[in-house]
Amino acid sequence: xxxxxxxxxxxxxxxxxxxxxxxxxxxxxxxxxxxxxxxxxxxxxxxxxxxxxxxxxxxxxxxxxxxxxxxxxxxxxxxxxxxxxxxxxxxxxxxxxxxxxxxxxxxxxxxxxxxxxxxxxxxxxxxxxxxxxxxxxxxxxxxxxxxxxxxxxxxxxxxxxxxxxxxxxxxxxxxxxxxxxxxxxxxxxxxxxxxxxxxxxxxxxxxxxxxxxxxxxxxx
Amino acid sequence: xxxxxxxxxxxxxxxxxxxxxxxxxxxxxxxxxxxxxxxxxxxxxxxxxxxxxxxxxxxxxxxxxxxxxxxxxxxxxxxxxxxxxxxxxxxxxxxxxxxxxxxxxxxxxxxxxxxxxxxxxxxxxxxxxxxxxxxxxxxxxxxxxxxxxxxxxxxxxxxxxxxxxxxxxxxxxxxxxxxxxxxxxxxxxxxxxxxxxxxxxxxxxxxxxxxxxxxxxxxxxxxxxxxxxxxxxxxxxxxxxxxxxxxxxxxxxxxxx
Ligand SMILES: Nc1ncnc2c1ncn2[C@@H]1O[C@H](COP(=O)(O)OP(=O)(O)OP(=O)(O)O)[C@@H](O)[C@H]1O
Ligand SMILES: [Mg+2]
Numbered sequence: 105x106x107x108x109x110x111x112x113x114x115x116x117x118x119x120x121x122x123x124x125x126x127x128x129x130x131x132x133x134x135x136x137x138x139x140x141x142x143x144x145x146x147x148x149x150x151x152x153x154x155x156x157x158x159x160x161x162x163x164x165x166x167x168x169x170x171x172x173x174x175x176x177x178x179x180x181x182x183x184x185x186x187x188x189x190x191x192x193x194x195x196x197x198x199x200x201x202x203x204x205x206x207x208x209x210x211x212x213x214x215x216x217x218x219x220x221x222x223x224x225x226x227x228x229x230x231x232x233x234x235x236x237x238x239x240x241x242x243x244x245x246x247x248x249x250x251x252x253x254x255x256x257x258x259x260x261x262x263x264x265x266x267x268x269x270x271x272x273x274x275x276x277x278x279x280x281x282x283x284x285x286x287x288x289x290x291x292x293x294x295x296x297x298x299x300x301x302x303x304x305x306x307x308x309x310x311x312x313x314x315x316x317x318x319x320x321x322x323x324x
Numbered sequence: 325x326x327x328x329x330x331x332x333x334x335x336x337x338x339x340x341x342x343x344x345x346x347x348x349x350x351x352x353x354x355x356x357x358x359x360x361x362x363x364x365x366x367x368x369x370x371x372x373x374x375x376x377x378x379x380x381x382x383x384x385x386x387x388x389x390x391x392x393x394x395x396x397x398x399x400x401x402x403x404x405x406x407x408x409x410x411x412x413x414x415x416x417x418x419x420x421x422x423x424x425x426x427x428x429x430x431x432x433x434x435x436x437x438x439x440x441x442x443x444x445x446x447x448x449x450x451x452x453x454x455x456x457x458x459x460x461x462x463x464x465x466x467x468x469x470x471x472x473x474x475x476x477x478x479x480x481x482x483x484x485x486x487x488x489x490x491x492x493x494x495x496x497x498x499x500x501x502x503x504x505x506x507x508x509x510x511x512x513x514x515x516x517x518x519x520x521x522x523x524x525x526x527x528x529x530x531x532x533x534x535x536x537x538x539x540x541x542x543x544x545x546x547x548x549x550x551x552x553x554x555x556x557x558x559x560x561x562x563x564x565x566x567x568x569x570x571x572x573x574x575x576x577x578x579x580x581x
Contacts, residue, residue: 222423226379226412227489229437237440245427320471
């Protein structure tokens with residue numbers, strides 16, 4: 105083992121990690137937003153819309169992320185969608201995560217007791233207000249653990265972005281490996297970075313969960 | 325009897341798929357009076373109550389609230405969401421499971437409708453909410469979330485949430501059935517006060533004592549049919565119909581020990 109090379113490649117690896125975190129964060133947030141829209145449209149939309157969205161969910165969930173990225177990055181230009189590596193990666197992550205997030209939100213909404221929604225309707229509350237004030241906050245609470253969990257899974261999907269030359273951590277690690285033949289060291293660094301990221305996210309998630317469920321649990 | 329009904333139910337039929345839950349129901353709810361709906365489990369009491377504020381749509385017949393049909397502009401022609409919401413504003417509802425919003429304090433639960441439906445400013449809504457909570461004896465627990473209230477306290481907050489909207493009509497669906505026996509009294513007490521102030525009330529209940537002492541009329545349902553409507557003493561003490569006698573017999577057997 106020779107960690108001397110790390111000094112030389114340190115800045116590069118750090119930049120790669122920053123790109124990884126950036127891609128993960130933006131892709132996850134956009135994927136969540138799209139997933140939320142899909143879940144709401146499935147709940148309130150008409151039958152044709154629901155059918156189309158269900159088909160979308162099945163297709164995206166049924167194909168590997170790698171294939172989706174290839175289609176987007178190399179197939180996109182054929183239909184006039186020419187994206188740089190990073191935007192393509194972000195769009196890819198957004199699309200890839202959206203059906204999973206949609207399903208998580210859908211089951212979160214299902215967990216909200218119907219009676220609490222009826223209570224809002226019974227006083228004459230308009231449906232958009234019911235969504236904003238009752239369905240979303242309560243649905244989010246029950247969806248939170250699954251949201252955090254899937255966000256953690258997504259951190260590791262970002263390595264696939266290296267295939268389309270997004271200069272994230274995996275990309276830089278590969279570069280370092282081929283240039284120095286220090287495969288073991290390079291991949292150890294990779295593992296350490298990801299472990300740290302995942303640990304940070306799950307801690308944050310647990311703290312968030314404690315905070316928002318503080319009032320919801322029976323006298324403890 | 326020239327006074328118009330607060331609620332006029334005429335030939336109402338309700339289906340769940342092929343199953344008919346209500347059959348040709350005719351019932352007048354007089355204003356300022358308490359009407360109790362009783363009957364065996366599955367007889368359609370909740371369904372009928374929920375048709376009154378159109379939480380449950382009915383297929384045929386009419387339900388008039390202060391002379392205005394709810395749910396439809398004309399038979400077969402559903403009314404707009406906005407008009408339905410306007411009508412619901414004047415109908416309070418109290419559920420068996422309280423259905424308070426767990427992420428809001430008692431005061432926020434009561435103020436929510438005032439802010440989002442009535443358009444009050446937050447401080448005014450909070451003041452009105454506090455007033456309603458005082459009325460149900462919950463002034464000292466206004467800042468508690470539902471998880472930190474007993475069942476009886478939650479139900480009183482739910483009643484405050486309804487009365488804060490200043491409804492002309494209150495619907496109760498077994499408001500004390502989910503409560504421990506020692507908590508039933510505090511909720512019934514609040515309901516009695518409301519009744520004595522002249523609130524029009526429709527109450528689905530298994531509390532025969534409440535029906536006997538507070539109701540002005542009692543309606544008995546069975547199998548989706550309205551078997552009889554009469555004074556409490558006639559229904560509960562001198563029932564003519566064999567089905568009512570059978571129901572009361574089971575009730576007394578269950579409550580004897
Ligand atoms: N959403 C529904 N879908 C199908 N059937 C229903 C639905 N809601 C109620 N029913 C049926 O309609 C009938 C009347 O139900 P309802 O809840 O009105 O009875 P209830 O008199 O309130 O009974 P309980 O005293 O047990 O509350 C029952 O046979 C019930 O199974
Ligand atoms: Mg019922």
